[in-house]
Amino acid sequence: MGNQSYKWVGTRQPRPDGADKVTGRARFGADFDMPGQLVGKVLRSPHAHANIRSIDTSKAKALRGVKAVITAADLPDMPDEMAPAGEVMVNLRDVTRNVMAREKALYDGHAVAAVAATSEAIAREALDLIEVDYEVLPHVIDVDGAVAADAPILHDHLRTDGDENAADTPTNVAKRIEFLKGDLDAGWAEAEVVVEGSFTTKPVHQGYIEPHAAVASATEDGQVQLWCSTQGQFNVRGYCAKLLDMQTSQIRVTPSEIGGGFGGKTVVYLEPLAIKLSQMAGKPVKLVMSREEVFRGSGPTSAGSMDVKLGATKDGRIVAADFTVRMQAGAFPGSPVGPACMCSFACYDIANVKVVGFDVVSNRPKVAAYRAPGSPVAAWGIESAINMLAEELGMDQIDLRLKNAAREGTKTHYGPTFKDIGMIATLEAAKNSPHYQTPLKASQGRGVAVGFWFNIGMDSSAACHIGEDGTVTLISGSPDIGGSRASLALMAAEELGIDYHKIRPIVADTASIGFNFLTGGSRVTFATGMAVVQAVRDAIDEMRARAAKLWEVDVEAVIWEDGCAKPAGSNVGDFDPMTLAEIAASAGKTGGPINGHAQLNAQGAGPGFGAQIYDVSVDADTGHTTVERCTVVQDVGTAIHPDYVEGQLQGGVVQGIGWALNEEYIYNDKGQLENTGFLDYRMPVASDLPMIEPIIVEVPNPSHPYGVRGVGEVPIVPPMAAIGNAIAEATGVRMTDLPMSPPKLSAALDAAKVRDAADD
Amino acid sequence: MAKNHVTTTINNEPVEFLCDTHETMLDVLRNDLGLTGSKEGCGSGDCGACTIMVDGRLACACLMLGAEAEGRTIETIEGMASGEELHPLQKKFVDEAALQCGICTPGVLVAAKALLERNPDPTETEVRYWLAGNLCRCTGYDKIIRAVMDTAAEMRAN
Numbered sequence: 022m023g024n025q026s027y028k029w030v031g032t033r034q035p036r037p038d039g040a041d042k043v044t045g046r047a048r049f050g051a052d053f054d055m056p057g058q059l060v061g062k063v064l065r066s067p068h069a070h071a072n073i074r075s076i077d078t079s080k081a082k083a084l085r086g087v088k089a090v091i092t093a094a095d096l097p098d099m100p101d102e103m104a105p106a107g108e109v110m111v112n113l114r115d116v117t118r119n120v121m122a123r124e125k126a127l128y129d130g131h132a133v134a135a136v137a138a139t140s141e142a143i144a145r146e147a148l149d150l151i152e153v154d155y156e157v158l159p160h161v162i163d164v165d166g167a168v169a170a171d172a173p174i175l176h177d178h179l180r181t182d183g184d185e186n187a188a189d190t191p192t193n194v195a196k197r198i199e200f201l202k203g204d205l206d207a208g209w210a211e212a213e214v215v216v217e218g219s220f221t222t223k224p225v226h227q228g229y230i231e232p233h234a235a236v237a238s239a240t241e242d243g244q245v246q247l248w249c250s251t252q253g254q255f256n257v258r259g260y261c262a263k264l265l266d267m268q269t270s271q272i273r274v275t276p277s278e279i280g281g282g283f284g285g286k287t288v289v290y291l292e293p294l295a296i297k298l299s300q301m302a303g304k305p306v307k308l309v310m311s312r313e314e315v316f317r318g319s320g321p322t323s324a325g326s327m328d329v330k331l332g333a334t335k336d337g338r339i340v341a342a343d344f345t346v347r348m349q350a351g352a353f354p355g356s357p358v359g360p361a362c363m364c365s366f367a368c369y370d371i372a373n374v375k376v377v378g379f380d381v382v383s384n385r386p387k388v389a390a391y392r393a394p395g396s397p398v399a400a401w402g403i404e405s406a407i408n409m410l411a412e413e414l415g416m417d418q419i420d421l422r423l424k425n426a427a428r429e430g431t432k433t434h435y436g437p438t439f440k441d442i443g444m445i446a447t448l449e450a451a452k453n454s455p456h457y458q459t460p461l462k463a464s465q466g467r468g469v470a471v472g473f474w475f476n477i478g479m480d481s482s483a484a485c486h487i488g489e490d491g492t493v494t495l496i497s498g499s500p501d502i503g504g505s506r507a508s509l510a511l512m513a514a515e516e517l518g519i520d521y522h523k524i525r526p527i528v529a530d531t532a533s534i535g536f537n538f539l540t541g542g543s544r545v546t547f548a549t550g551m552a553v554v555q556a557v558r559d560a561i562d563e564m565r566a567r568a569a570k571l572w573e574v575d576v577e578a579v580i581w582e583d584g585c586a587k588p589a590g591s592n593v594g595d596f597d598p599m600t601l602a603e604i605a606a607s608a609g610k611t612g613g614p615i616n617g618h619a620q621l622n623a624q625g626a627g628p629g630f631g632a633q634i635y636d637v638s639v640d641a642d643t644g645h646t647t648v649e650r651c652t653v654v655q656d657v658g659t660a661i662h663p664d665y666v667e668g669q670l671q672g673g674v675v676q677g678i679g680w681a682l683n684e685e686y687i688y689n690d691k692g693q694l695e696n697t698g699f700l701d702y703r704m705p706v707a708s709d710l711p712m713i714e715p716i717i718v719e720v721p722n723p724s725h726p727y728g729v730r731g732v733g734e735v736p737i738v739p740p741m742a743a744i745g746n747a748i749a750e751a752t753g754v755r756m757t758d759l760p761m762s763p764p765k766l767s768a769a770l771d772a773a774k775v776r777d778a779a780d781d
Numbered sequence: 782m783a784k785n786h787v788t789t790t791i792n793n794e795p796v797e798f799l800c801d802t803h804e805t806m807l808d809v810l811r812n813d814l815g816l817t818g819s820k821e822g823c824g825s826g827d828c829g830a831c832t833i834m835v836d837g838r839l840a841c842a843c844l845m846l847g848a849e850a851e852g853r854t855i856e857t858i859e860g861m862a863s864g865e866e867l868h869p870l871q872k873k874f875v876d877e878a879a880l881q882c883g884i885c886t887p888g889v890l891v892a893a894k895a896l897l898e899r900n901p902d903p904t905e906t907e908v909r910y911w912l913a914g915n916l917c918r919c920t921g922y923d924k925i926i927r928a929v930m931d932t933a934a935e936m937r938a939n
Binding site: 033035036038039040041042043044045046047048049051052227228229230231232278279280281282283311312502503504662664665667668669671672673674675676698699700704705706707708710712713 | 821862922
């Protein structure tokens with residue numbers, strides 16, 4: 022698999038930022054300081070739902086050392102206007118209310134005011150002096166509670182978009198969407214076996230170890246510099262310009278190294294507040310969230326409640342599929358209900374499909390993207406139901422999936438027809454894996470599930486500067502969240518035909534490179550990679566032209582090969598190849614500096630498919646599940662840097678294991694979050710886990726020069742259902758609600774025993 | 782309130798600083814001494830991103846007061862490489878891609894070095910339990926565990 026003729030692509034080189042990151046030199050969000058900077062702090066609502074009658078900041082402003090205090094009154098209100106943010110569209114009216122509560126506090130932890138002071142102690146004291154008059158309202162946390170007829174209403178103006186039958190009264194259901202394919206009634210008529218079930222997931226946090234951080238420096242002439250930890254400096258610039266009514270060119274955003282994001286750093290929280298405080302104080306202002314603030318005030322992923330029904334013929338052909346999902350958006354509309362519905366049955370070729378989704382608001386932080394947003398929620402229900410079907414049919418769980426797998430020519434239920442996809446190759450690799458071929462150990466269960474993500478393209482710019490000594494600076498605007506500097510430099514080395522170590526890739530600020538959409542959607546190695554390849558080819562064309570000039574031949578008569586300009590054939594003339602270094606050294610005499618540039622909207626993102634296998638054992642007394650063995654298989658198109666591809670697969674799997682077995686938010690009866698630290702929001706630690714065995718499948722994406730599809734999202738889609746399927750096999754108990762934590766699984770096992778005893 | 786005058790040793794250098802009594806060692810390192818390699822992921826001793834050595838024992842700098850550094854010997858990530866040479870663990874982490882975002886990496890490396898100084902031949906289970914106090918959200922720990930074990934093997938051979 023893959024093209025073995027590459028010299029650099031597909032090799033495991035040390036990352037260009039490696040030494041910085043193993044020595045503590047790399048500067049992350051909170052590591053940046055400006056001379057004379059003030060310390061900013063945010064006051065947050067202790068109430069899940071409350072009208073804000075008034076905010077009195079006079080005592081805080083009077084405190085010595087306080088240089089600025091802001092509330093929503095200091096930010097311009099925004100119209101109902103949709104703008105892209107990561108993989109979801111957001112409404113600016115809502116975004117300004119999310120960064121600073123206006124009429125209402127909508128969740129515990131919602132920002133209501135912010136201060137800038139000369140010390141942290143003074144800033145904290147100032148927060149205590151701000152008097153907010155709240156009228157506490159009934160709240161609702163859970164998505165099923167929020168759709169109930171008597172639910173507290175978050176937004177009086179909200180009506181259900183897309184539902185013709187909805188009453189013209191306030192609701193928490195912001196949107197209804199529907200996808201139809203074929204004739205579902207005909208499907209049910211044909212079905213010989215039917216399974217159905219209802220499932221729920223809990224919201225989980227992305228869990229990046231680095232809290233949000235920003236330093237803003239505004240000057241008297243209206244310019245702003247901002248340093249922050251973000252997945253997209255251009256998106257931060259765009260958000261801040263809109264929210265503060267500024268021009269984008271007035272704001273220069275420099276992304277720090279980013280200590281994890283997984284989608285959660287695609288939106289703004291602190292950044293506009295830091296700028297506003299700096300503008301008002303006339304000094305730089307630094308804002309850093311505590312871990313508690315990250316949990317209470319930043320976006321988790323959406324939770325879902327769903328109903329699945331599948332019908333199949335006795336030979337295992339799925340002929341009808343019905344899926345309804347209610348997705349929790351948090352305090353403002355905009356859950357990833359669209360992707361959840363589109364990903365739902367994307368792994369399968371099913372003739373008759375109906376998918377309905379609802380976007381539901383409740384008194385929790387507005388959700389943010391988290392790896393393949395929406396897809397894992399849908400997969401929890403659907404991939405569980407697929408195994409229920411396999412059990413009914415007595416079929417092997419991989420064989421049933423193979424029989425119904427999406428393939429070239431499959432028309433999806435959401436519209437597109439697949440070409441060149443690797444679902445079947447991935448399932449076959451899983452079936453033939455050492456793991457699946459090894460007999461299951463006694464008392465363990467083995468579960469499989471598959472997952473899908475579109476992968477995205479979008480806008481990227483890149484530049485390639487040829488240095489006078491023949492080394493190369495490669496400039497992109499995509500924050501490097503997990504090794505993308507290395508993958509971009511590998512593709513550049515392959516194109517240029519020079520040593521990877523002679524290429525220095527950097528991530529530029531918003532003033533130093535053209536627009537780049539954010540790092541997300543598994544787009545950087547695909548889309549920014551495409552821009553890098555084009556920028557390098559632009560520089561190569563210039564180097565060919567320089568050689569042609571020296572040789573006094575047409576540029577078409579010069580080719581680029583193995584790092585050299587060469588005559589295209591013997592008829593061109595008898596010229597020795599000119600190396601990149603030689604061309605660079607003589608650039609001053611042949612026309613000046615040699616640079617390449619590219620800007621593009623990347624088309625043709627290749628869909629990604631994955632399959633995962635888990636062997637688990639369950640402690641019948643405690644309900645504790647141990648993952649004994651795990652294999653992750655995925656079609657990545659081409660693995661540009663296999664180490665970092667494997668790392669994405671392994672990391673996504675382990676986040677999924679946490680989602681499956683342990684992670685959840687715990688609220689008290691006032692709607693306040695009670696597990697606001699890593700001790701109580703327990704993510705997987707090293708001793709919880711086995712090695713994660715990766716199997717890379719390479720079905721190249723024909724739309725990318727090196728066949729890249731994108732890697733990072735798919736691996737978090739299958740784990741929950743695959744582990745649920747393994748637990749079902751190990752215990753005979755089918756879990757339907759996440760997390761399958763010891764107390765819940767223990768209770769389910771006890772209930773099953775009671776039933777068994779009653780049956781006896 | 783008067784500040785505390787603290788005399789200590791950090792990465793083999795004598796260091797003096799003034800700190801408020803409530804200031805944590807992590808605040809002192811990061812804000813007063815410019816040693817930002819130790820990271821604050823939680824401030825409550827749960828994530829291990831601020832792991833340092835104090836008199837030869839692992840500690841979370843966020844759980845220690847700056848004033849407690851008086852007379853002690855402190856090692857941070859900034860002291861791990863010697864001159865131009867990375868520590869074998871640092872080199873192996875880069876070579877084997879045992880980091881993605883890199884925010885947990887300094888703490889993981891300080892903890893892993895302490896392990897290998899005590900136990901040059903740890904089992905996989907021993908490495909996993911030793912590093913259980915260092916959260917990593919990117920890697921799934923697989924390549925971290927392998928890099929520590931591979932470094933141990935290499936250091937035993939040399």
